[in-house]
Amino acid sequence: MSEPDIHLYTAATMNGYKPVIFLEEAGVPYDLTFVDFSKQEQKAPDYLLLNPNGKIPTVYDRAEGRAIFESGAILWHLAEKYGQFLPSDPVARSEVMQWTLFQVGHIGPMMGQAMYFQRIAAPNGHDEPFSIKRYVDESRRLLEVMDTRLDGREWIAADEYTIADMMLYPWARAYVWAKVDVDGLSNLKAWFDRIDARPAVQKALTIPKAQPQFWDENADPSAFLKENAARFATDVKKA
Template sequence: MSSNNDIVLYTASTMNGWKPVIFLEEAGVDYDLVPIDFSKREQKAPEYLKLNPNGRIPTIVDRSNDDFVVFESGAILWYLAQKYGKFLPSDPKAQSETLQWLMFQMGGIGPMMGQAMYFQRIAAKQGEEHPFAIKRYVDESRRLLEVLNTRLEGRQYLVNEEFTIADIATYPWARAFYWANVSVEGLPHLQAWFDRIDGREATQRALTIPKPFWAFFGRGDVAAQERENADRFKTDVRKDNE
């Protein structure tokens, strides 16, 4: 790959996969994109595992920093924010708040909503019904969205009035409440925050890279995309049963 761009981004159209895309598009940073095809298990290819031993997306390589590799979406956002001086407050307290809400997404909203999605949209479609697990993850996801709603009362963004990497990390997950079958009724501050970021042109453009998957947000041909999503992860379900 021949390019003068600093950042090479390996990613796919998932909530975690869109995080660095949103950052780079919002920051106006040129980058090289390497789409990862889950159906071909490219995330498990030996060449990719040399970059990301966890075999997940996203991953970046910074050519300008001795080809330094960063994996884990939250760590990537932190690295990019420091590299480009964007979407991270300079005030130490506000910077700590940003990190706290970034960790809240990484440790709570992502895992809980991800499991709610997995058991309903993937496992159930492969004949694996687990109502206890579904209720557990849907209920906990709702609780976490309530925490966000409380935090956003009287605020434009998660850290005061500034759009930060905490918003970038949280938005694609929380906004996919439809896919997790989690209600956002009675959460007006959260819904106003959705509307605010829905109106950000760069963020919405990022959600089409490498390709759109609008079913996550309850738009488009949901049934067809649900089948596509379940099919690309069906080997994971089988492996759980072996």
């Protein structure tokens, strides 16, 4: 049996789930390598040849003989390669690109910092209320931008389910882990419900590993919180 075109290197993080969501939604065969942060596998020389930034995810496209890194570039590549979840109309494609970059440039960095200062820095002895408030407040503002955009719309761009939704969902839906309040954001919550109901998404969120504490307010985060803080303790010490 021949190998699938797509080999995915990923981990169970907000960025790591994005290409899994696409591949499961599109029904594309792929194989997967789990990148273990605790072993610093993302910094291994062989991996850095694929992704010079030493992050996840990365895709190796065997048919093209090349690697693609950065989640937005990966989803754009997959959408063009398989002709799914990216409209052909230039204006609609531009909308998808704009909201994809909104995630890359705003939602991801701000919510990521909200998570870092609360879930990693504070447990390692660096409790910084000013930084926490700054990133939590900005994350809330960005979710309000999404809520306004979704007023009267089912999907974030192009009036259809696209890679822009797949890019934004893992981050925005992880408001629980970022400790960002979503009260009053009814359009955003309805969008969460629509994507939560998609079987391929729910399957994707278990690959390579389910992390219910990211999304579920009723999940007990205590064990993972300790593990996660310890895993990134060296980053805090470097800072």
